[in-house]
Amino acid sequence: MSLTSLSAFEVARKVKAGELKAVDVAEAALAQIRAVDGLPGSLDGGAVSADEEKKVHAFIQVTEKMALEQAEKVDQAVARGEDAGLLAGVPISIKDIFCVEGTTTTAASRMLSNFRPPYTATPVRRLIDQGALILGKVNLDEFTFGSSNESSAYQPATNNPWNTDHVPGGSSGGSAASVAAEEVALSLGTDTGGSIRQPAAFCGVVGLKPTYGRVSRLGLIAFSSSLDCPGPLSRNTRDAALMLQAMAGVDPKDSTSSTRAVDDYLSTLGQDVKGLRIGLSPDYDAVYYPNFETGELHKEAIQKEVHETLYRSAELLAKAGAEIVENVPMPNTAYGIPAYFVISRVEAASNLHRFDGVKYGYRTESAVSNLSELYRLTRAEGFGPQVKLRILMGMYLSAAGHDADYYTHAQKVRALIRQDFVRAFEPDGDHRLDALLTPTTATTSFKRKAVFGNSLLMQYSDQMTVSSNHAGVPALTIPAGLDEAGLPIGIQLIGNDFREDLILRIGHAFEQVSRDEAWRKVRPQVLAGEVKA
Amino acid sequence: MSLQHITPELFEKLVGLAALELTEEERAYLFEEMNHQLASVESLRQIQIPEGTTPSLYGLHPEGISPRADEWKAFTKPKQIVALAPESEDGMIAVPDVKGAK
Known part of the structure; x- marks a missing residue:
């Protein structure tokens, strides 16, 4: 097995045991990036050659010097006999929405193309403190606004390593692709409506949205502050548990971070799932789209192979000893996206007012006669269309006179969505679930340009994931198979508040019970046929 | 069910309040997409709270x-x-004159 194929857990174990040098791990990751990533995303990137079309393009910025310096520190700590940390020598990429001192932090937007933050985000700081090696900043939809990576101002946008004609999903598409293409073992992403889980499912990797408040948001450029959750992407559940262990916990600088003690996610991971109650809901077996004329929702079936994979996965978990509980009602699932359209747009518009060309970031180069003109031209030139769409929609929905109709109403719907989960997990309730098992996405990855531009269809690709953001509960996606085109299918485990330990444990059990399945032997297109040292 | 629609006049007002300027292409795209998103939002009215x-x-x-x-x-x-x-300037953040006088 090559160095870049090793799990984060194995890398850290070997580095701490002196069997492997962190510097060698960093060099191997850099070589893999050079081999598969192609041109880094850049402003006005434009068209690329046919050869480049087959590359991953996960990275906006490779931080080679930073990674090698961190690796040397880890190796020195090991040589001195010190504890080099949970993530000693593990190569990690960071979604370029997190402030990292010493890097440019762009949010994949022209607006922040020159922004050099004077501090490092808490989750990133904690990863570094545990010995992680930061290999670079990876691409995303501009300000995280999208589900395909195509809205990034930094082109070429990231491709799906399983089929580079397809999107990696989004907004953490660069994160998911960099892990799937074995450029890094782990990546730090964010999930507001599904932005870790949807790309993880599309790219055949593991993605965890922790409970709201479990991981600090300090240093994360905010999209929707009541929904945003930083979390790990990895190639297996053990690595996700390891990364969460390193990042979770209260942060005095984030008043929404939880004071609750952090569980030991690794020690419970190997426990079996006998007797655990895992639910299936018919409300996650369809997608509900609105009629443009009437606003009424109509039902469409999810992709057949996704449905079949879900039920086959449930059977495997039943074989492992879990009790499958069918027909769990989650009646407000269909309203997750409409409520998200309101809440996320209102919060996004508020958060985006700060970008005005005065304090930091892009400023128009045109001559202006007053401050108002400076604002307008800066924002017109600095923001892409998807950002402008969110600002305008958020302003409309929060306008005086509309609040009761939209924002307050959506918050009440959010309360109903949360009640669906409370009822499902209630210890004395009808269902008494330990986890809800659902598809992560209604379809597998779509082709580039197939959906981009249609903001409604794009948003509905998050229908299976968004409800757990509304409710604040943790949710994990794990790979569970491939469709006929060879594209990954993800299944999702949603848990009760702060029960990341349980969903990781169930996910880990699924990995064990499915480990010999044929689909697990298939490699992403960009890795197939490779010859590694 | 009758749907709320964002009118062209309201749209222009929002553009001004948002401190944006749009090209004609952006204007057409954003206007249509906003009304499509509003159709989704209107489905919330179906819920009996x-x-x-x-x-x-x-x-x-x-x-x-x-x-x-x-x-x-x-x-x-x-x-x-x-x-x-x-x-x-002199350790302070500088901006153009608010009213327009240089």
Whole structure:
């Protein structure tokens, strides 16, 4: 097995045991990036050659010097006999929405193309403190606004390593692709409506949205502050548990971070799932789209192979000893996206007012006669269309006179969505679930340009994931198979508040019970046929 | 069900309030997309909200820490903050004249 194929857990174990040098791990990751990533995303990137079309393009910025310096520190700590940390020598990429001192932090937007933050985000700081090696900043939809990576101002946008004609999903598409293409073992992403889980499912990797408040948001450029959750992407559940262990916990600088003690996610991971109650809901077996004329929702079936994979996965978990509980009602699932359209747009518009060309970031180069003109031209030139769409929609929905109709109403719907989960997990309730098992996405990855531009269809690709953001509960996606085109299918485990330990444990059990399945032997297109040292 | 629509006049007002300027292509695209999104939002009206339902600001309310004491603490790198500004003068962030006089 090559160095870049090793799990984060194995890398850290070997580095701490002196069997492997962190510097060698960093060099191997850099070589893999050079081999598969192609041109880094850049402003006005434009068209690329046919050869480049087959590359991953996960990275906006490779931080080679930073990674090698961190690796040397880890190796020195090991040589001195010190504890080099949970993530000693593990190569990690960071979604370029997190402030990292010493890097440019762009949010994949022209607006922040020159922004050099004077501090490092808490989750990133904690990863570094545990010995992680930061290999670079990876691409995303501009300000995280999208589900395909195509809205990034930094082109070429990231491709799906399983089929580079397809999107990696989004907004953490660069994160998911960099892990799937074995450029890094782990990546730090964010999930507001599904932005870790949807790309993880599309790219055949593991993605965890922790409970709201479990991981600090300090240093994360905010999209929707009541929904945003930083979390790990990895190639297996053990690595996700390891990364969460390193990042979770209260942060005095984030008043929404939880004071609750952090569980030991690794020690419970190997426990079996006998007797655990895992639910299936018919409300996650369809997608509900609105009629443009009437606003009424109509039902469409999810992709057949996704449905079949879900039920086959449930059977495997039943074989492992879990009790499958069918027909769990989650009646407000269909309203997750409409409520998200309101809440996320209102919060996004508020958060985006700060970008005005005065304090930091892009400023128009045109001559202006007053401050108002400076604002307008800066924002017109600095923001892409998807950002402008969110600002305008958020302003409309929060306008005086509309609040009761939209924002307050959506918050009440959010309360109903949360009640669906409370009822499902209630210890004395009808269902008494330990986890809800659902598809992560209604379809597998779509082709580039197939959906981009249609903001409604794009948003509905998050229908299976968004409800757990509304409710604040943790949710994990794990790979569970491939469709006929060879594209990954993800299944999702949603848990009760702060029960990341349980969903990781169930996910880990699924990995064990499915480990010999044929689909697990298939490699992403960009890795197939490779010859590694 | 009758749908709310964003009119061209309202759209232009929002563009002004948002401190944006749009190309004709952007204007046509954003106007149409906003009305499509509004169709989705309008589906929320189908839900009968039970009496007494409290709006949820967070879903799971944060078990966060208490606000710290309101005490002034100096940021240790103020020059880095000012250096981020597109324009500065004498350690202060500079902007064009508010009213337009140079």
